[in-house]
Amino acid sequence: MTPKRPLFWSGLAAVAVAAVLVGCAALHSSYELPAAHPDELEPGPPVCSDCHEPDGGGVVYARFDHTPAFAAGAHRLAAGQREAVCSLCHQPSMCNGCHADAVELKPSTRDPGGTRRAYPHRGDYLTRHRIDGRVDPAPCFRCHGNPKASASCRPCHGR
């Protein structure tokens, strides 16, 4: 069997399942998020639960409070479950500023004036990454784990 045959049937099955699920989706009503946050927010990191009930209205808004821990890493699990909540205020470019296979410039280089933001890799991270990478390579892998995203690693680490 050529490699393309299973691809075809897998694709067909996926489309069929998706069609059924979308059909089901059309038949019910549940809590719906708006397409965009209805009010303009104050500048600075928002604490969603200041205005929303922390765990009310179909969304646990406290999970999306932009605390320092949220910026530093806690947003990963929240976004992995309810990306639609992020989309109320952010376009994907917000995520892709840091998480992308190839944006070349690290966030603190692209936005050097963003001193109040929790950008990783500030300053001489070239040296510090030797230690941080040995201590916990999992966060490195999340953004540099594939051949395209590791282009900046290639000059020293090879392919």
Add this chain to the structure above:
Amino acid sequence: MPKRWGATALAFTALGAFVFAAGPPARAAGVHLASSTLVRAFEDRDGNRATPVYEYLQADLGELDDRGVSVHLYGWGRLDLADDDAFGDRAAGEAVYAYAQYTAGNNLMVRLGRQYVFQGGANESLDGVRVDADVSPLFSFTAYGGVPVAVEEVDGRSGDTLWGGRFGHHSGDRYDLGLSYKHLANDGSRDDEFVGLDGSVSLPAGIGVSGRSLYSLATDGWAEHAYEADVPAWGTRIRPFFQQVSYEDRFDTGENTGGPFRALAGSDERSTTLGADWWIPAAGPVDVTVRLHHNRYDERSSATYAAGSVRWPVAKALDLGGELGRMNGGDDRDRYTLLRLFAYWELPFGYATADAVYARYDEDVFGEDASLFLSATGGWRTPVENLLVEVNADYGSDPYFDSNLRAFAAVRYVYDR
């Protein structure tokens, strides 16, 4: 390939220039354009001088504040005016995403084109289709499929496939449980396949617990467990967390594994991280965060990172902040002390910022025991609405550079209608 990326770079640069030249479109309901044109000047480690011009361009068109059809584009291109060899054969541009989106009732969303999928443990760039929807008040799903972008550099794109999804069960705002799956093939053979379990639950007293586990079907082992809690207490927020990673099962994704992780994928190492972040917003006007991460391993000595950071709004227009951290690894080569100080000063016509990062290493790196990084930035909000001009200078002295100056300038423009 360089010619192809060169063309991409030129296309984005030209498009960015067009945005400036054209100004606000005559008919532009539901239009968001954001352009950042950056110029850098620096010398690399091999002595190559570089003066790259970057254009980062984002465009969002269509129904942006309501349900309907919209188009979203984001990408960048680079043109090195110095025409030296600083960038070698690295890509000179990339369409990060370019997709059409349709949204409707019941949280239905369909995306078609190049996009990123951050869902249920997936973290992939995809040329294909994605569908999200609620199928009942209790169940929702995400499904995606197409061609992965990451492995296009490995033997082209023929036979490359990526597909998967997540099926979720949730009860209002009480809990959300998900089962996810991802399959990635390069040249027709499986590189990465995992099943993921994720969950979050709201407990009394505002306590939240969430986490996920990934099981690699390619290596037949648990790849990662990551769990955390959010505990409000005494006006503060405590975030204890646990993470366990099996290097072989997490990093061995066949041809899809990036260079630095291939050696790790061949080890039997497993790391366990326990830690907590403690955010104390109520310490007077000063915002304090304390961080403690302890890493234990099956095969090597443990390591601990402890840090405290503060942010102090001295005045309405002036923020000061800093961080002091200590990495204490099993031996000297894994130990350093980090000090960062920063300032942000809001001015009537823009802003000024300063940043200093100092690291001292317990064991010399290339004969040096410290790094110093200094950065100063000025931003001018021009009379043209949403047009910002920014200049920056960095100084660095570290194991890789004896003394290094870098310059940066940016013109940023946002158009919304």
